[in-house]
Amino acid sequence: MNDRLRKYRNLTMMGIFTLATLIALIPLFGVLGYVVKNGFSALNLEFFINLPKAMGLSGGGMANAIVGTLIMVVIASIIGIPIGILTAIYLTEYDRNSWFSIAVRFATDVLTGIPSIIVGIVIYTAVVLKMGHFSALAGGLSLAIIMTPLIIRSTEEMLKLVSHSIREAGYALGISKRIIILRIILPTAAKGIITGAMLAIARVSGETAPLIFTALGNQYWAHSLNEPIAALPVQIYQYATSPYKEWHQQAWAGSLVLISMVIILNLIARLVFRSRSN
Amino acid sequence: MGQSLSVRHLEAWYGSNKTLKGINMEIQPNQVTAIIGPSGCGKSTFVRCINRMHETLPGTKVKGEIILDGQSIYDQDPVTLRKTVGMVFQKANPFPSMSIYENVVAGLRLNGMKSKQKLQASAEKSLRMAALWDEVKDRLNYSGMSLSGGQQQRLCIARALAVEPSVLLMDEPASALDPIATTHIEELIRQLKENYTILIVTHNMQQAARIADSTAFFLNGELVEHGPTSEIFTNPNDKRTEDYITGRFG
């Protein structure tokens, strides 16, 4: 084929790929732009301290939703992070290749691919119906189920990165396996594990579907973990789909808070991770 | 004080591959014994059997007897054994999450020793023995990874010595180092042998000639010949040894 033609074709394709990348980034800036523009004006101190106002009234805040999200994320982390790290330790340090560990990895992958609303269904039928009411506990449990496989995956990756000769050095010093894992390998992989945890936290903070019928939402403060509780993404959803303009404003503001949380967590996580590589 | 080792009929497998085919060897205390041989001859495997590291790999099997100071090493908990038989690896492997000081005392601290005094005393003693004290004494809390390759290896030696073993196994300890660092390590080994029994695996025959009191030649999983270094290199009994030494193969 004509050399010039090939050259033009090459340039055209490179141009197309660059164009594709630009197109892909348009919605990112679109979403971020609108969230910042519309959310910023509704954002004030009141937003972070006050409870929502009734429909049709302007002002008010999403304090309960922010706190609710924090509470459920904490519950999810308390359950998900230890289970995740311990499972990853088992898969890396004790049993890498048996059919059992392959099965566990398979289950982990399956769990990461489950639509989050399915998790909501399961917790609804298993917990909410049994308890007879919606609760922060149920919401936290759903988030834990979403979080655990993420932690297993990322922790396993980080543990595998620890050079095997470090383990051997530990053995050669007459140190028991348990101590090698807890006081040599984990500290070595710590930064990466923390990064993975932060990314998982960022991910579950934004989850709405599993909370709709486990935590349900609440216009007021919840007084115990056994009550329905507000969550930021759920509140955004309810406001966005309502007919009230004032609530739409609040939804934008809430989105700004939510996105900021998520992006900040992502940024910090990546900075932490980059600082470990020397 | 160093101890004597008696190896009887040692056989080892890696998967279905028989890597050691019946080794019989007596290792004298307070001497440097070099293990030489071409790649794949089993010298690393042999040495890793002595501190039972070979078993930590999956799919391995060991048969035979190794007697350390009158007791079979297979009668002991391997974890305790490894406090008596220390090891230094080919590539220096200081613990990345620990400082220089923490690395040196790792073997003591992680096994339960709490007394700060004893730990600090041990750190200084071991670092002096490893000829590293003067270079690091002002930066003991710097990361272990901040040292040069040769220094890291000496750090690993100090770390191994801190546990006060009687046997020191060294698996090609200087092969990843430049000539100057290598000279330091070799000088160190000469000094250490007064108090330790040292086994050093090396592919560098000149190194063996320089520092070892006795040398053992391995080939294809067998111990071909074992004797005083000077004899092995000037007047070997076995033709295979002679071929290797004169560079006909390996």
Added chain:
Amino acid sequence: MSKKTKLTASIGDQALRLLTLLMAISVLILMAWMGWQMYYSALPSIQKFGFGFITGRVWDPVKEQFGALPFIYGTLVTSLLALLIATPIGLGVAIFLNEMAASKVRIVVAFLVEMLAAIPSVVYGLWGIFVLAPWLRETVEPGLAKWLGFIPLFKGTPAGFGMLAGGLILAVMILPTIAAISGEVMAAVPNEQREAALALGATKWEMIRLAVLPYAKSGILGGIMLGLGRALGETMAVTMLIGNRPDILPSLFAPAYSMAAVIANEFTEATNNLYLSALVEIGLILFGITLILNVFARLLVWSVARGPKGGTSNE
């Protein structure tokens, strides 16, 4: 060495091993339990409607007549539309990042693509309601109706909310998945392949076409399948944009309903057992489809990028 030290060391070690083993087992149990829980809750509906559930077009809670076809239809149409848009763009991004961009550019752009993935679904929905849907209703859909209105896909009244909106927002959301996985498998193509093509005088595009893409083919397919899986299960953004009407209409402008959306909307209103179990059955179908997709997708990705994770105990 006292016997006592020997024993306590063993106990501590065994304890850690046991603990981590229990955690690993609990993961297996969790997955099995979830599957069982869903099946059990869906049982009344499964028993009543049988296979007709999937082909039934009527969804009437009052008359207790439940058929899932409208939701399957809505889910499939929006997901396929999303795939059609996101696959070429996602591949383009992956090629740009892996084969073209200088490393500083790559770091920034890769981060931005990850941010696309990090934005919560509900925020996409919010933006969709107030920005995307009006734009579609006022500009895009009338335009499509005018120029391509002879195709049934583009007939009908532009409403903004409907399968087109749903498909578009899904495209945005699954694009990072496709880009990331395609990028991963392309990076796994050995450099020797690239160098061989270049040494023969190939242009960069020819090298990509001849050396990289064929090698990475099955992995890319896996990435597409994972993207599809994600699209099928996506809930919030879709339910905020798809119109939420259980109709089966050919036009992309028409409102529809997806499986995840109907569950999200009607679950808390399901007053009786049959209604609830019908909704759970929809969830079960969704679970099953995404499960199968995920398994095949991962096998495909493994075949290119690396073996089944784990490897040997050596480094």
